[in-house]
Amino acid sequence: MTAQAAETEDLATVIGLEVHVQLETDTKIFCGCSTEPAEEPNANTCPVCLGLPGALPVVNEGAVEAAVRVGKAIDADIPEETTFHRKNYYYPDLPKNFQITQYDAPICADGELEFSVGGERRTVGIRRAHLEEDPGSLQHKGGSIDTADYTLVDYNRAGTPLMEIVTRPDFRSADEVRAFLAKLEEVLEYLGVFDSSRDGSLRVDANLSLVDADDVAADGTVDEAVLEAANRTEVKNISSHRGAEKALAYEETRQKNAIERGRAVEQETRHWDESKGVTLSMRSKEEEKDYRYFREADLPPLRVADWRERLAIPELPDARRERFQAEYGLSEEAASKLTSTKQVADFFEDVAEAFDPDLAATWVADELLGELNYRDMAVTDVADRFDEIERLVELVATDEITAKNARETVLRSMLDDGEGPDEIVEEAGLGKTSGDEVQQAVEAAIEENPDAVADYHDGEDGAINFLVGQVMGKTGGSADPGDVNQLLREELEG
Amino acid sequence: MSTEYNGYVTAERVEGAEDGPLAGRTVAVKDNISTEGVRTTCGSAMLADYVPPYDATVVERLKAAGATIPGKTNMDEFGMGTTTETSAFGAVENPVAPGHVPGGSSGGSAAVVAAGDADLALGSDTGGSIRCPAAFCGVVGIKPTYGLVSRYGLVAYANSLEQIGPIAPTVEEAAELLEVIAGPDERDATTRDAREEGSDYEYAAAADGDIAGMEVGIPTELLDGADEAVVETFWDAIDDLEARGVTTHEVELPSVEHAVEAYYVIAMSEASSNLARFDGVRYGVSGGFDGNWNETFARAREEGFGDEVKRRVLLGTYALSAGYHDKYYQKAQDARAWIQADFDEALAEADVLASPTMPVPPMELGESLDDPLTMYLADANTTPVNLANLPAISVPAGETPEGLPVGLQFVGPAFGEHAVIRAGSALA
Numbered sequence: 001m002t003a004q005a006a007e008t009e010d011l012a013t014v015i016g017l018e019v020h021v022q023l024e025t026d027t028k029i030f031c032g033c034s035t036e037p038a039e040e041p042n043a044n045t046c047p048v049c050l051g052l053p054g055a056l057p058v059v060n061e062g063a064v065e066a067a068v069r070v071g072k073a074i075d076a077d078i079p080e081e082t083t084f085h086r087k088n089y090y091y092p093d094l095p096k097n098f099q100i101t102q103y104d105a106p107i108c109a110d111g112e113l114e115f116s117v118g119g120e121r122r123t124v125g126i127r128r129a130h131l132e133e134d135p136g137s138l139q140h141k142g143g144s145i146d147t148a149d150y151t152l153v154d155y156n157r158a159g160t161p162l163m164e165i166v167t168r169p170d171f172r173s174a175d176e177v178r179a180f181l182a183k184l185e186e187v188l189e190y191l192g193v194f195d196s197s198r199d200g201s202l203r204v205d206a207n208l209s210l211v212d213a214d215d216v217a218a219d220g221t222v223d224e225a226v227l228e229a230a231n232r233t234e235v236k237n238i239s240s241h242r243g244a245e246k247a248l249a250y251e252e253t254r255q256k257n258a259i260e261r262g263r264a265v266e267q268e269t270r271h272w273d274e275s276k277g278v279t280l281s282m283r284s285k286e287e288e289k290d291y292r293y294f295r296e297a298d299l300p301p302l303r304v305a306d307w308r309e310r311l312a313i314p315e316l317p318d319a320r321r322e323r324f325q326a327e328y329g330l331s332e333e334a335a336s337k338l339t340s341t342k343q344v345a346d347f348f349e350d351v352a353e354a355f356d357p358d359l360a361a362t363w364v365a366d367e368l369l370g371e372l373n374y375r376d377m378a379v380t381d382v383a384d385r386f387d388e389i390e391r392l393v394e395l396v397a398t399d400e401i402t403a404k405n406a407r408e409t410v411l412r413s414m415l416d417d418g419e420g421p422d423e424i425v426e427e428a429g430l431g432k433t434s435g436d437e438v439q440q441a442v443e444a445a446i447e448e449n450p451d452a453v454a455d456y457h458d459g460e461d462g463a464i465n466f467l468v469g470q471v472m473g474k475t476g477g478s479a480d481p482g483d484v485n486q487l488l489r490e491e492l493e494g
Numbered sequence: 495m496s497t498e499y500n501g502y503v504t505a506e507r508v509e510g511a512e513d514g515p516l517a518g519r520t521v522a523v524k525d526n527i528s529t530e531g532v533r534t535t536c537g538s539a540m541l542a543d544y545v546p547p548y549d550a551t552v553v554e555r556l557k558a559a560g561a562t563i564p565g566k567t568n569m570d571e572f573g574m575g576t577t578t579e580t581s582a583f584g585a586v587e588n589p590v591a592p593g594h595v596p597g598g599s600s601g602g603s604a605a606v607v608a609a610g611d612a613d614l615a616l617g618s619d620t621g622g623s624i625r626c627p628a629a630f631c632g633v634v635g636i637k638p639t640y641g642l643v644s645r646y647g648l649v650a651y652a653n654s655l656e657q658i659g660p661i662a663p664t665v666e667e668a669a670e671l672l673e674v675i676a677g678p679d680e681r682d683a684t685t686r687d688a689r690e691e692g693s694d695y696e697y698a699a700a701a702d703g704d705i706a707g708m709e710v711g712i713p714t715e716l717l718d719g720a721d722e723a724v725v726e727t728f729w730d731a732i733d734d735l736e737a738r739g740v741t742t743h744e745v746e747l748p749s750v751e752h753a754v755e756a757y758y759v760i761a762m763s764e765a766s767s768n769l770a771r772f773d774g775v776r777y778g779v780s781g782g783f784d785g786n787w788n789e790t791f792a793r794a795r796e797e798g799f800g801d802e803v804k805r806r807v808l809l810g811t812y813a814l815s816a817g818y819h820d821k822y823y824q825k826a827q828d829a830r831a832w833i834q835a836d837f838d839e840a841l842a843e844a845d846v847l848a849s850p851t852m853p854v855p856p857m858e859l860g861e862s863l864d865d866p867l868t869m870y871l872a873d874a875n876t877t878p879v880n881l882a883n884l885p886a887i888s889v890p891a892g893e894t895p896e897g898l899p900v901g902l903q904f905v906g907p908a909f910g911e912h913a914v915i916r917a918g919s920a921l922a
Contacts, residue, residue: 053649054527095771292816298683
């Protein structure tokens with residue numbers, strides 16, 4: 001962007017992403033080592049992922065299958081044959097000083113992903129998505145990368161399958177990026193190929209540039225030549241969708257400020273510093289890297305022509321949301337909440353089938369997700385307690401406890417103290433009080449409160465509420481207030 | 495068991511299983527083939543202390559077949575040489591032609607077999623590295639079809655070109671060793687099962703000398719410019735074969751004039767990547783250098799690699815670089831495809847093709863080190879075969895008037911090891 005277009009309201013923001021996601025497979029992409037995170041450094045390694053002389057890669061077809069499923073989900077083209085290349089560069093975390101990746105025949109090309117942002121539907125194009133191996137990780141001891149006394153290399157991560165998803169420059173704002181990434185994570189989790197709770201499972205590099213708003217075509221696209229001419233910054237080190245939104249909003253403002261002040265935006269790579277909330281220049285001058293790509297002769301071309309047909313994918317969030325609205329009569333909001341993750345949606349359907357869709361929707365969408373949200377917990381944190389939560393819904397459905405107690409006491413204790421619903425009901429004495437006990441409490445309340453009884457007969461409506469309160473107190477809140485009201489009236493009139 | 499001609503880098507004995515087809519025989523292993531617990535140097539200072547924690551697939555197969563490994567043989571550094579003079583552990587002298595080189599890069603393997611210090615040996619052939627030393631030392635060497643023998647554990651020089659293969663005093667023994675090491679390996683995705691390629695693994699049975707009726711094509715291009723004594727020895731051997739019922743005809747392989755260039759561009763490009771991991775972090779001289787890690791890597795590589803390795807890594811890096819990639823690397827790939835097509839055509843009319851293995855007799859020690867280009871041109875007859883992924887054998891064809899060994903090369907169709915073995919067995 002040149003300094004002439006200093007009116008920032010005439011500028012349009014253009015963002016494109018390179019998203020690296022770790023694919024969830026049992027073993028690494030080119031060897032049989034486990035991908036489970038290990039406490040001990042270099043525990044999950046072998047000659048192949050260590051890049052020992054003479055070791056050879058063999059493709060883990062599970063990783064390719066996961067990538068094909070992603071391709072189906074983003075409506076991408078899967079080629080007849082996919083090939084691997086070497087990307088050559090020297091870095092201490094790279095066991096072979098080249099990375100096996102894909103170049104001219106990626107596993108996915110020309111896809112798209114639809115998502116909602118601010119109540120609007122948006123679609124972003126996905127140029128390509130390819131497979132590659134993750135490098136190892138570095139631990140700098142006694143300082144940062146520049147000041148450390150020494151650096152240790154851990155190859156546990158080396159060889160974890162990565163998918164690099166490259167979007168078209170279709171984003172116009174930072175909040176679109178956030179919404180897209182959230183949707184992408186959701187889809188990947190639905191496919192069972194991604195675990196967002198895993199450290200480093202999502203890494204984002206973003207290109208952001210400002211162009212003249214007039215250069216944005218009616219359909220929202222921007223000409224390649226315009227983008228080439230605009231100076232862009234590449235923002236690295238983004239590791240979450242929230243981080244992406246913050247980093248890109250910051251970068252957008254920084255570039256606008258520069259242009260407003262008549263300064264040129266430099267084409268450069270910038271590092272997102274999450275703790276400081278700023279992007280920092282990594283190199284003053286961006287040099288074009290030459291990775292000397294060439295075919296990896298150790299891996300013959302892999303025929304994947306019929307994999308698209310062969311591999312099934314589950315119902316995806318958008319389709320499921322629509323079905324929930326139609327099948328269970330849910331509002332769009334409730335259906336959206338209930339399809340936010342596959343786990344939640346599956347759980348909802350289990351509960352709905354066992355009891356009643358309305359009750360299931362209330363308990364899963366409102367009560368459970370609400371309480372989890374309040375505690376900053378995720379559904380994955382209670383995934384192993386779905387049986388207990390279902391039991392809680394059963395206690396409500398069969399009228400054994402009141403909804404109020406279930407919500408305010410049992411669910412909260414379950415989440416806070418980790419106890420099971422039956423234990424809590426037992427300990428707190430929340431089982432619904434039997435008719436006889438309520439009847440006795442009603443009679444006692446009438447006998448003990450002659451003034452209130454007189455007021456009732458004088459037509460004072462408040463008196464009945466007072467008496468209900470007395471009965472509730474005697475029964476420890478376990479009686480049903482409606483029932484109590486009814487019983488009192490019968491007793492007083494009779 | 496050291497040898498005065500410097501055949502072994504490490505003479506450490508490894509015993510195999512008690513029984514098996516190779517029981518009681520010693521098989522020396524080239525020092526770029528990984529042996530668990532025994533250092534594997536690749537003839538380089540960079541790996542002088544590197545002890546692999548695993549066995550190459552071929553070593554596992556040797557052990558299971560009952561072979562004893564008497565040691566790891568000397569070689570040109572990372573296989574980069576035609577004379578076994580670029581080894582960081584000193585040059586190997588040709589035991590049957592004193593004062594001369596044994597050929598390379600598997601010079602140690604051919605030398606220990608020629609001297610009788612091992613019954614058999616494994617070499618590796620990227621552009622002639624088995625056939626050249628076999629020819630220079632007067633023994634037999636087979637370069638198998640690409641994909642017949644697992645490369646798992648072979649320290650890569652140029653991974654799209656190289657194969658491990660046998661070196662032996664006779665064709666039959668070489669074929670026996672090939673039977674042990676051939677066959678698919680799930681750890682090497684480029685291996686294929688010969689049985690699925692219309693072939694089988696009965697190689698020794700093919701070494702029956704029964705060549706009557708074989709059709710041998712002779713590519714004239716591979717005789718052009720060859721040493722006169724070599725050419726004469728070659729024709730004498732062909733006359734002998736014809737007398738035993740072989741028919742011959744001349745064939746043209748117009749593409750092979752580009753083979754050496756294409757070979758070196760591809761091999762050096764792949765080498766620049768394959769050798770990148772040797773950066774001082776886990777191999778070679780590490781630490782003690784000032785500067786950032788990039789400078790440290792450069793210093794470690796400067797200290798750990800010899801001149802020929804540096805030359806090839808630099809040239810390979812250049813050939814793959816933006817702006818030169820299409821001009822060199824891509825062009826070399828195009829030439830490779832052309833060479834493959836030429837061989838297919840020639841082999842459609844012949845059972846095997848015959849040529850001198852090397853256009854020259856063994857050089858004198860020290861003669862070619864300062865003239866890499868002349869050394870590269872000596873690979874003119876062997877490199878086309880690697881580019882075409884085909885099997886080839888080098889068998890002794892006689893001697894020059896000075897008594898220097900001359901080898902004859904037969905090239906066969908893919909997975910046609912039987913044809914080259916049968917043809918070769920008529921001579922050795």
